[in-house]
Amino acid sequence: MIIIIVILLLLLYHIWNKKKNYIINFYYINSFICFNKTKKISDLRKEMGDYQKYYSDSY
Known part of the structure; x- marks a missing residue:
C-alpha cells in the first residue's frame, strides 16, 4: 500500500x-523503484551523477 x-x-x-x-x-523514478540491496548507495549516486552530467545541457 505504501509503495x-x-x-x-x-x-x-x-x-x-x-x-x-x-x-x-x-531515470530517477526507476532508480528508486528498482533499487535493490545488491547495489551500493555510492554506486547509485555515482550513476545518477554521471546521468545528470550527460543530460545537463538539455536540462
Whole structure:
C-alpha cells in the first residue's frame, strides 16, 4: 500500500515537472523503484551523477 502511494506521488511529480527533461525524471523514478540491496548507495549516486552530467545541457 505504501509503495503504491509513493509511485503515485512520483508520477504526480513527473507530471508537474513537464518542462524538465523526461529522461532524467524517468531515470530517477526507476532508480528508486528498482533499487535493490545488491547495489551500493555510492554506486547509485555515482550513476545518477554521471546521468545528470550527460543530460545537463538539455536540462
